[in-house]
Amino acid sequence: MSGAVDTSAAKLIEGPVVEPRPSAARRFVNAWLVRRLFKAVLTVFIVTTGTFFLVRLLPGNPVDTYIQTQIAQTGISYEAAAAQAQNLFSLDPDAPVISQYATYMVNLLHGDFGNSTLSPGTTVAQVIKTYLPWTLFSVGVATVISFIVGIVAGMIMAYRRESWIDHLLTSIGSLLHAIPNYILAILIVVFLGVKLQLFNLTEARGSYTAGVEPSFSLSFLNDIFYHAFLPILAYALTTVGSWALVMKSSTVETLGEDYVTVARARGLSDNRIRSGYVGRNAVLPLFSQLAVSLGFVVGGAIFVEKIFGYQGIGFSLFNAVNGRDYPVLQGIFLVVTISVVAANLLADVLYSRLDPRIRVGGKAKG
Numbered sequence: 001m002s003g004a005v006d007t008s009a010a011k012l013i014e015g016p017v018v019e020p021r022p023s024a025a026r027r028f029v030n031a032w033l034v035r036r037l038f039k040a041v042l043t044v045f046i047v048t049t050g051t052f053f054l055v056r057l058l059p060g061n062p063v064d065t066y067i068q069t070q071i072a073q074t075g076i077s078y079e080a081a082a083a084q085a086q087n088l089f090s091l092d093p094d095a096p097v098i099s100q101y102a103t104y105m106v107n108l109l110h111g112d113f114g115n116s117t118l119s120p121g122t123t124v125a126q127v128i129k130t131y132l133p134w135t136l137f138s139v140g141v142a143t144v145i146s147f148i149v150g151i152v153a154g155m156i157m158a159y160r161r162e163s164w165i166d167h168l169l170t171s172i173g174s175l176l177h178a179i180p181n182y183i184l185a186i187l188i189v190v191f192l193g194v195k196l197q198l199f200n201l202t203e204a205r206g207s208y209t210a211g212v213e214p215s216f217s218l219s220f221l222n223d224i225f226y227h228a229f230l231p232i233l234a235y236a237l238t239t240v241g242s243w244a245l246v247m248k249s250s251t252v253e254t255l256g257e258d259y260v261t262v263a264r265a266r267g268l269s270d271n272r273i274r275s276g277y278v279g280r281n282a283v284l285p286l287f288s289q290l291a292v293s294l295g296f297v298v299g300g301a302i303f304v305e306k307i308f309g310y311q312g313i314g315f316s317l318f319n320a321v322n323g324r325d326y327p328v329l330q331g332i333f334l335v336v337t338i339s340v341v342a343a344n345l346l347a348d349v350l351y352s353r354l355d356p357r358i359r360v361g362g363k364a365k366g
Helices: 002-014 026-055 062-074 078-089 096-108 124-159 163-178 179-196 219-257 259-266 269-283 284-296 299-308 313-322 326-354 358-366
Strands: none
Touching: 026 096, 026 326, 062 078, 096 326, 124 163, 124 219, 124 269, 124 284, 124 299, 124 313, 124 326, 124 358, 163 219, 179 219, 179 299, 219 284, 219 299, 259 269, 269 284, 299 313, 313 326
């Protein structure tokens, strides 16, 4: 009985339990992440606003073209044709630009990207949903291939410095890095498609063969790889040189670090030093570039997809520019912006997790 009383008294003396305050390091990490998120949102807002006004500086107006076509073909009045255009495209050609911008931003916050002016009745979301996966597939596969090949080639060049293979791979990497992807795409068309005739360029156009039912069957997978092979080759060749050169520089720098010297003095094998010390630390700078490069998949796909006739989001963007399809242009640029900003944010987070010194540097910078 007295034991129970003593226990209760002890609890009263102790008082309520106070939750421990977060450590200074955790508070700093949270503040660092909040700053990054704020900058990301602000960047998306600025680019979205700029895109809205810039596309309207392009000569030609698809809504006016539609109105004039309806008047000429059906003989209806301008007011009736303008009303049709407004209902069809969710655009009022007579409204002030500021009013159009306000309407666009409100619709955007509700997930409404508008309707395509080139394909009446088709929403921008449907256009992006139709074409974006093919670009993500082709560029994603090419990026993974070039990243792995570039890392291996870069380490070979670093470990064989000043040898003939180092000079050869460095020259090839520098050459590929200097050639724009659309120039390399044209060369691929000329040599593989025209000169050597290894590919039927007409059959390879499109994302897959017309009439083929999309499925997870082996025949369909072979078909989409056949159509995507040339764009994948162009993307991979134009990026592998950059990965190799950066990996070589990073590996050479890592080989000179004190911890590598200590590891050798301890008698560790070359394989363990290469994989556990050099390779793991040398590849760190490439992770941020990898995330950013994935964010630029759409921007780098415009000319390549047009050259090969590969119907991805870049192909759709090219057609939207030629047809002055404002809603599609704005929607695709918004996707590009979000992907690049998200990739940069992801790169910062991953790099800070892999190397906490980055957060310390960020604190100094404010």
